[in-house]
Amino acid sequence: xxxxxxxxxxxxxxxxxxxxxxxxxxxxxxxxxxxxxxxxxxxxxxxxxxxxxxxxxxxxxxxxxxxxxxxxxxxxxxxxxxxxxxxxxxxxxxxxxxxxxxxxxxxxxxxxxxxxxxxxxxxxxxxxxxxxxxxxxxxxxxxxxxxxxxxxxxxxxxxxxxxxxxxxxxxxxxxxxxxxxxxxxxxxxxxxxxxxxxxxxxxxxxxxxxxxxxxxxxxxxxxxxxxxxxxxxxxxxxxxxxxxxxxxxxxxxxxxxxxxxxxxxxxxxxxxxxxxxxxxxxxxxxxxxxxxxxxxxxxxxxxxxxxxxxxxxxxxxxxxxxxxxxxxxxxxxxxxxxxxxxxxxxxxxxxxxxxxxxxxxxxxxxxxxxxxxxxxxxxxxxxxxxxxxxxxxxxxxxxxxxxxxxxxxxxxxxxxxxxxxxxxxxxxxxxxxxxxxxxxxxxxxxxxxxxxxxxxxxxxxxxxxxxxxxxxxxxxxxxxxxxxxxxxxxxxxxxxxxxxxxxxxxxxxxxxxxxxxxxxxxxxxxxxxxxxxxxxxxxxxxxxxxxxxxxxxxxxxxxxxxxxxxxxxxxxxxxxxxxxxxxxxxxxxxxxxxxxxxxxxxxxxxxxxxxxxxxxxxxxxxxxxxxxxxxxxxxxxxxxxxxxxxxxxxxxxxxxxxxxxxxxxxxxxxxxxxxxxxxxxxxxxxxxxxxxxxxxxxxx
Numbered sequence: 001x002x003x004x005x006x007x008x009x010x011x012x013x014x015x016x017x018x019x020x021x022x023x024x025x026x027x028x029x030x031x032x033x034x035x036x037x038x039x040x041x042x043x044x045x046x047x048x049x050x051x052x053x054x055x056x057x058x059x060x061x062x063x064x065x066x067x068x069x070x071x072x073x074x075x076x077x078x079x080x081x082x083x084x085x086x087x088x089x090x091x092x093x094x095x096x097x098x099x100x101x102x103x104x105x106x107x108x109x110x111x112x113x114x115x116x117x118x119x120x121x122x123x124x125x126x127x128x129x130x131x132x133x134x135x136x137x138x139x140x141x142x143x144x145x146x147x148x149x150x151x152x153x154x155x156x157x158x159x160x161x162x163x164x165x166x167x168x169x170x171x172x173x174x175x176x177x178x179x180x181x182x183x184x185x186x187x188x189x190x191x192x193x194x195x196x197x198x199x200x201x202x203x204x205x206x207x208x209x210x211x212x213x214x215x216x217x218x219x220x221x222x223x224x225x226x227x228x229x230x231x232x233x234x235x236x237x238x239x240x241x242x243x244x245x246x247x248x249x250x251x252x253x254x255x256x257x258x259x260x261x262x263x264x265x266x267x268x269x270x271x272x273x274x275x276x277x278x279x280x281x282x283x284x285x286x287x288x289x290x291x292x293x294x295x296x297x298x299x300x301x302x303x304x305x306x307x308x309x310x311x312x313x314x315x316x317x318x319x320x321x322x323x324x325x326x327x328x329x330x331x332x333x334x335x336x337x338x339x340x341x342x343x344x345x346x347x348x349x350x351x352x353x354x355x356x357x358x359x360x361x362x363x364x365x366x367x368x369x370x371x372x373x374x375x376x377x378x379x380x381x382x383x384x385x386x387x388x389x390x391x392x393x394x395x396x397x398x399x400x401x402x403x404x405x406x407x408x409x410x411x412x413x414x415x416x417x418x419x420x421x422x423x424x425x426x427x428x429x430x431x432x433x434x435x436x437x438x439x440x441x442x443x444x445x446x447x448x449x450x451x452x453x454x455x456x457x458x459x460x461x462x463x464x465x466x467x468x469x470x471x472x473x474x475x476x477x478x479x480x481x482x483x484x485x486x487x488x489x490x491x492x493x494x495x496x497x498x499x500x501x502x503x504x505x506x507x508x509x510x511x512x513x514x515x516x517x518x519x520x521x522x523x524x525x526x527x528x529x530x531x532x533x534x535x536x537x538x539x540x541x542x543x544x545x546x547x548x549x550x551x552x553x554x555x556x557x558x559x560x561x562x563x564x565x566x567x568x569x570x571x572x573x574x575x576x577x578x579x580x581x582x583x584x585x586x587x588x589x590x591x592x593x594x595x596x597x598x599x600x601x602x603x604x605x606x607x608x609x610x611x612x613x614x615x616x617x618x619x620x621x622x623x624x625x626x627x628x629x630x631x632x633x634x635x636x637x638x639x640x641x642x643x644x645x646x647x648x649x650x651x652x653x654x655x656x657x658x659x660x661x662x663x664x665x666x667x668x669x670x671x672x673x674x675x676x677x678x679x680x681x682x683x684x685x686x687x688x689x690x691x692x693x694x695x696x697x698x699x700x
Contacts, residue, residue: 005062005069010088013052013059013098014137017105017130020048025127038122045126046109049133053102060095070143070207082202089143089206093346093547097140097278100353101271105133107519108266111361114515115262115368125165129266132158136271140278145194145204148279152190152243155272156183162267163259172258179252186242186249193235196221197286200228210285217289233286233293237300240276244330247304251621253327254311257319261364264319265357268326274349277333281342281548288340288551291424298338298419299426302433305331307619309437312444314615317374318363321448325400326356328437332415335430340554341418343544347535348411355399355408355527358520362393365516366452369509370459373502376448381457385509390453392520397449399527401442401583404571407531412438413570414539414560416579421556438579442586450594459503532567540564 023044027035036044069090076084088094108129116122135158139151164176194204200216201209209216219228240246245253256268267273280287280297287293305328312324329352336345367374369386383390399408416438419430503509511517537543540561550557564570574580593600605612617623671682 005059005067005090007069007071007073007088009055010059010069010090010141011073013055013102014134014141016048016051016055017045017133017137018048020045021127021130021134024123024130028123028127034123041123041126042113045130046106048130049102049106049109052133052137053099053106056095056098056102059090060099063090063092063095072143076146082198082204084146084204085144086147087143087205088141090141091547092543092545093278093281094140096346096350098137100350101133101136101140104271104353104357104523105129105136105266107357107361107522108262110515111265111364111519112262114513115364116260119260121165125162125260125262128158128162128165129263132162132263132266132271136275139275143206145197145206145209149191149194152239152275152279153187155267155275156180156187156243159256159263159267159272162263163256165259165263169258175252175255175258179256182249182252183242186239189235189237190239190242193232193237193239196228196232196235206282213285213289216286227290227292229286230290230292233283233290234296236283236286237276237280237293237297240280240334241300242276243279244273244276244334245304245327246276246300246330246334247307248621250304250308250327251618251625254320254323254618257317257323261319261360261367264323265360265364268323268360271353273326273330274333274353277330277337277345277349280337281346284342285549287337288549288554294338294340295425296338297334298422298424298430301331301334301336301338302426302430303331304328305335305437306433306440309440309444311615311618313440313447314612315444316377318366318376318379318448318452319360319374321376321444322356322359322363325359325441325445328441329356329400332412332434332437335419335434336415338424338430339415339418339422339427339556340424340550341415341422341556341560342548342550343539343557344411344414344418344560346544346548347531347538348408348415350534350538351399351407351411351527351531354523354530355396355406358392358396358523358527359400361516361520361523362389362396365389365512365520366393368512368516371503371507373459376451378458378461378502379452380455380459381453382509383453386511388511388517388520392517392524393453394449395524396527397445400445401586402438402579403583404574404580405532406528407526409571409574410531410535410567413574413577413579414535417560417563418556421559422554424554435578435582438582439586439589442583443590446587446590447594450591455595459509460505460507535567535570536564 023036024041026032028037028041067090069088072083072085072087074086076086078084109126112125112129116125119125132155135151135154137151139148139155142148142151160176160180163179164172166172197209197216198204200219201212203209213229216232217227217229220226221228221231238249242249253268253273257264259267287297308324308327308331312321312328315321315324329348333345333348333352336342336348363374365386366379366382366389369382369389370379373379395406399406402409402412416431416434419427419434422430539557614620671678
């Protein structure tokens with residue numbers, strides 16, 4: 001396949017998972033009579049994703065040999081000369097994304113066999129995750145805005161289904177509706193940006209729009225003095241703010257933990273939330289022409305990277321700690337985009353996909369071992385009971401905090417260096433945010449690690465902290481795993497089930513089965529190694545040549561290239577740099593606070609009650625949205641109902657017209673006497689009036 005790419009083979013990449021989703025969703029559910037069983041569903045969906053991964057790996061290999069593909073696969077319609085098409089653009093960026101998406105998806109599919117083993121919605125879940133894989137592949141492989149928007153909306157739709165997978169749980173329904181609505185806000189900006197580019201470029205094809213970028217940069221938005229390209233780029237980025245959970249459109253992602261853990265790894269670590277980062281990188285020829293848009297991106301990313309990290313410090317739910325870590329790392333990627341270091345952002349996207357998926361799946365393994373208790377205050381000492389989960393989670397945590405030679409180190413440090421070298425407005429705050437974020441990330445990551453795997457065993461206590469709420473059957477199922485791990489915000493049980501959750505006194509945790517720990521090991525390998533082997537070609541080589549474009553006035557990547565002397569030298573040099581010592585300080589502080597002197601956090605929270613309250617309420621963003629937007633919408637709705645519906649439509653138009661007809665009928669029925677001579681008299685008057693009216697015409 002080297003040197004050439006076959007359209008039919010490329011088409012099989014998204015269609016193979018789609019076929020698996022069709023088998024699971026159509027033939028494996030009650031709606032169609034459960035034609036096939038779990039084994040067939042499992043085989044069909046995993047085979048579909050495996051085929052997609054193999055072809056993606058072959059495609060990446062061909063792309064490294066110089067192969068490219070940018071063709072239309074299918075023309076849907078042509079309207080006034082505008083073509084609406086399905087097409088693929090395969091280059092180093094899309095090929096790398098294809099491999100990341102399919103590999104992580106494959107690991108999640110395997111993991112799901114064990115995690116959802118006792119869930120009645122097993123087949124439905126497999127259908128959803130395969131359908132999500134199809135949607136994400138259509139997004140990253142697209143060569144036009146129409147297909148990009150299709151994939152964009154499709155991943156949003158499937159995430160809605162997955163977050164609300166346990167649709168009988170009120171908290172899950174609230175979470176998926178919240179995710180859906182917040183993403184619609186971002187998508188409104190996204191479609192406005194696409195519409196502006198279509199209106200002034202006359203095409204939806206990437207390359208045709210990029211070819212007109214100079215002409216577009218000279219235009220202003222009609223009726224204003226705003227640069228058209230700046231407005232279009234900011235609108236596109238607003239779409240990325242929703243999908244990639246940037247402040248203030250980040251509020252949906254922590255609540256999305258209501259879904260099963262496998263989708264947390266698939267959607268909220270490796271794929272969907274990185275769609276915005278991928279999109280901005282793909283649009284680099286446009287964003288490079290607007291420093292205003294880049295500054296906007298830089299500031300938003302900085303706020304997200306730092307302030308979302310603070311929230312991770314006080315979380316006690318193991319999944320929510322990882323969720324806020326995801327928010328913070330997405331902020332780092334966005335900061336890199338704003339610094340014109342697009343390749344660094346994509347590099348961190350790739351490394352983050354592996355170690356964050358590892359951490360999410362590791363959290364799920366812990367939840368299985370803890371009999372569905374997600375509160376890290378009820379854990380401790382799991383290292384000796386779950387050795388594989390422990391070591392893989394440690395490797396993922398070391399990668400996350402940027403430990404030298406680990407994959408996260410190379411991407412995260414490159415972001416910090418790029419921000420330091422950029423001169424775009426907002427770079428000063430961004431530099432502070434990413435440096436402070438290093439300490440914060442190390443602190444909350446190892447707070448979770450120490451509380452879960454080390455110290456005193458706190459499980460099996462009669463008066464443990466709030467447990468996870470579940471509504472599945474027996475607690476004594478094989479592997480103690482029915483996959484129900486979501487809970488409400490405070491860990492309260494919403495359900496009237498009587499199953500025990502959390503380890504009973506005398507019970508001990510146990511390592512997860514092979515289908516659960518194998519994906520952990522498979523993800524741990526790239527989490528440790530991939531950064532070391534790919535930093536040179538991806539950041540300082542020709543990997544993204546002719547794919548990512550950087551303006552001559554943006555020098556950050558050029559300076560990084562001059563200072564780079566190899567992966568080993570970079571790691572050794574970091575021993576004398578501030579980020580590493582901030583990370584060490586974060587780990588040491590966490591160890592002291594939670595292993596040696598646990599009174600310190602209690603003292604801090606008591607001393608700084610206002611700060612703790614602010615963090616516990618997530619900066620009051622949810623309450624603000626509920627009060628201003630939800631409350632405002634409710635008031636507007638009530639006003640429209642009371643005035644528009646009740647008074648205007650029902651009162652005036654419907655009931656009013658009925659009353660008018662009734663009044664008119666009451667008048668006209670007075671003439672209906674029933675006497676023939678009355679009717680004859682009226683007819684004579686009518687004829688007389690007719691003659692008088694037309695008499696002038698007769699004389700004429």
